Amino acid sequence: LPDDGVAPRSRASAAPLGPVIVIERIDIEGNRSTLDSVIRRALPIVEGDALRASDPRLRDARFKLLALGFFRDVNLALRKGSARGQVILTVTVVERGTIVLNRLWFGTSVTSPWWLGADVGERNFLGTGLSVGGGLVFAGHGDVVGSRDQWAAELRVADPSLFGSTLGWRGSFTWVHGSEPYRVGGDPDDAAAANFRAFPYQRVVGRAGLTWDARALSRLSADLRVEAIDAELPVAPTRALPDGRITAVDLSLRPGSSEVVSLALGFDHDTRSDPVLPRHGGRFTAHVELGSTLLGGSYDFAVLLARWERWWPAGGRGAWGVRAAGGVILGDAPRFDRIHVADVNRLLTPRALGLVVSAQGSPDFLGAGTDDKVYGQVGGSGFVEYARPLFRRTRTIYGGDLFVGAGLWALADRDDLRVRDTPVWSALPVDLVVDAGLRLDTEIGIFELTIANALGRVPL
Numbered sequence: 001l002p003d004d005g006v007a008p009r010s011r012a013s014a015a016p017l018g019p020v021i022v023i024e025r026i027d028i029e030g031n032r033s034t035l036d037s038v039i040r041r042a043l044p045i046v047e048g049d050a051l052r053a054s055d056p057r058l059r060d061a062r063f064k065l066l067a068l069g070f071f072r073d074v075n076l077a078l079r080k081g082s083a084r085g086q087v088i089l090t091v092t093v094v095e096r097g098t099i100v101l102n103r104l105w106f107g108t109s110v111t112s113p114w115w116l117g118a119d120v121g122e123r124n125f126l127g128t129g130l131s132v133g134g135g136l137v138f139a140g141h142g143d144v145v146g147s148r149d150q151w152a153a154e155l156r157v158a159d160p161s162l163f164g165s166t167l168g169w170r171g172s173f174t175w176v177h178g179s180e181p182y183r184v185g186g187d188p189d190d191a192a193a194a195n196f197r198a199f200p201y202q203r204v205v206g207r208a209g210l211t212w213d214a215r216a217l218s219r220l221s222a223d224l225r226v227e228a229i230d231a232e233l234p235v236a237p238t239r240a241l242p243d244g245r246i247t248a249v250d251l252s253l254r255p256g257s258s259e260v261v262s263l264a265l266g267f268d269h270d271t272r273s274d275p276v277l278p279r280h281g282g283r284f285t286a287h288v289e290l291g292s293t294l295l296g297g298s299y300d301f302a303v304l305l306a307r308w309e310r311w312w313p314a315g316g317r318g319a320w321g322v323r324a325a326g327g328v329i330l331g332d333a334p335r336f337d338r339i340h341v342a343d344v345n346r347l348l349t350p351r352a353l354g355l356v357v358s359a360q361g362s363p364d365f366l367g368a369g370t371d372d373k374v375y376g377q378v379g380g381s382g383f384v385e386y387a388r389p390l391f392r393r394t395r396t397i398y399g400g401d402l403f404v405g406a407g408l409w410a411l412a413d414r415d416d417l418r419v420r421d422t423p424v425w426s427a428l429p430v431d432l433v434v435d436a437g438l439r440l441d442t443e444i445g446i447f448e449l450t451i452a453n454a455l456g457r458v459p460l
Contacts, residue, residue: 018053023089024081030093031127034070038129039091041161042068044216053078060216063281065093067217067270068160070124072096072398096398097443098124105137107349107457109358110191111147111181111198115139117352121156131158137352144181144359146234147198152176152353160211168211170223174353176203180335181359182249185240188372191360199251201231203336203354209264221266225289229258229334252335252375258298260334262291272311276441277389277401279319282310291333301333318388323407326380339379341370344409345433346381346452358456362431370431376411383407383433390438397442404436 026047028036040046042064044057051057058076065074073094078087103119117137125132134155141147158170179198186195209223233256237249265288271281289303305327312320329338341362342348349358364371385405392399410430417428437450 020050020052020085021078021087022081022085023047023049023051024083024086025088027088027090028093029090031095033095033098033127034093034124035127035129037164038068038070038124038127038161039065039093041129041164043091045089057216061091063271063273064216065091067272067275068123068129069100069275070095070098070129072394094394098122100133100445102133102445103135103352105352105357107357109142109349109360109458110193111142111144111196111359112139112150112357113142115150115352115355115357117152119154119353129159129161131160132156135353137355139352139355139357141179143193144179144196144198146200147179147181148200150178150355150357152178152355154353158211160213166213168213169209170211170221171208172206174203174205174207176201176205176354178202178355180251180356182237182251183239183359183374184237184249187242188361188369189364196359197234197237199231199233201229201253203230204228217271218267218269221264221268223264223266225260225262225264225291227260229253229260229336231255231258252333252338254298254334258334259296260291260299260337261295261297262289263295264289264303272309276446277387277399277439278311278321279313280311282308284308289337291331291337299332299334301329301331301337303333303337304328304330314386316388318386321385321387321405323383323385324380327378329377333377335375338375338377339411340375341373341411342456344379344381344411345370345431346383346435347433347455349456365432366430368429368431370409370411370429373411373429377414378417378428379409379411381407381409381433383435385435387439395443397440399441401439402437403439406432406434409433 028039043061062074065071071093075092077090081087100121102121105117108114119135121133123131136153139150141149154174156172160168162168179200181196181198183195184197205227207223207225209221211219211221214220231253233251238246239249240246267286270283272278272283273281285307287305291297291299291301293300307325309323314320327339342350345362361371383405385403387401387403390400390402408430410428412428435450435452440447
């Protein structure tokens with residue numbers, strides 16, 4: 001040990017206070033399905049570690065275990081060991097259901113009279129910590145010329161701790177059989193089928209990567225993606241604008257067969273008190289992806305994405321939350337890698353495993369021209385919400401929060417910012433977003449009964 005008697009591993013940015021203690025033993029309690037080894041390898045502390053009583057790793061251990069998604073609650077307690085200065089750390093967990101309904105897709109629109117699908121996962125397969133999951137969605141075609149029935153399927157598997165180490169691995173396979181709508185006429189707020197055409201396409205995507213738990217609450221990742229695209233594009237598609245002008249439509253794809261090969265790096269730092277219904281703490285994620293013809297693909301592009309959220313306790317039992325997300329797409333990115341309007345505007349129907357099932361435009365509350373945006377190369381959103389606990393339980397439906405919030409979102413192409421006669425912020429189409437409803441934490445996942453959720457399933 002160093003002169004101060006504290007092992008180097010226990011040093012933190014702020015010096016811990018209190019007497020030096022040695023972890024003699026770690027006892028695990030409450031785990032009926034999860035193996036002890038899964039819990040132990042997630043802990044930032046091991047038997048034999050010397051630390052001070054206020055060492056932040058004791059606090060981080062609880063957040064780290066909650067972030068696994070296997071437990072509804074985690075408590076850590078210290079008691080005297082067999083000798084002076086030694087302690088026994090008892091970790092008590094309350095398991096939650098690990099079979100989770102990640103997504104439930106259903107709704108109706110002009111583009112797709114109906115769609116239905118689900119994404120289901122097992123987050124703790126046989127108690128080993130292995131995650132397996134998959135999704136399937138089907139969408140019937142409407143009256144848009146060129147459209148067809150769409151379906152998509154995905155399989156995923158991940159092990160966050162390879163042979164008990166801080167390294168993990170993950171992989172996925174996705175097959176998309178779709179038809180992509182694009183506007184050929186009409187006002188931006190007119191979603192009639194006659195104003196659209198669609199082209200058929202198929203995507204087969206394989207992803208494989210490694211993860212590394214750099215610190216107790218931080219994870220790095222690296223992924224390889226190989227994708228084959230087959231698109232039957234129309235020859236020289238055009239659009240008739242409301243003023244009578246005819247303009248070309250850029251579908252941002254190579255005709256026929258093309259490939260995407262990319263490398264991606266990611267970072268995730270999570271300090272939220274609860275991954276579902278947080279009261280304090282925050283999370284930051286970043287994603288950088290580079291696709292290149294030098295890797296064997298047909299497109300040269302870069303994707304830069306980031307998300308941040310922060311929570312603060314409010315008066316009583318409530319909490320204030322701030323969420324921000326944004327991205328920039330550089331180069332010749334294929335259509336499916338660009339930012340879709342539903343990625344930044346929660347009032348619109350999101351893509352289902354990559355399928356566009358609604359062509360409804362944005363409401364454009366502020367009159368900034370956002371109703372004509374579908375894909376962009378620069379986009380983001382900011383949202384402020386107030387959440388208040390409605391109830392907390394120990395079975396089936398663990399808790400519910402009422403929330404209300406508002407924010408702004410923006411989406412633009414590079415040309416919107418490059419070719420302009422106004423300041424850059426004036427050229428960026430920005431609009432308002434509001435939402436309110438009930439957020440539920442249940443045995444089988446998170447459910448949101450909200451205004452945005454309803455509008456996304458039955459667009460007005």
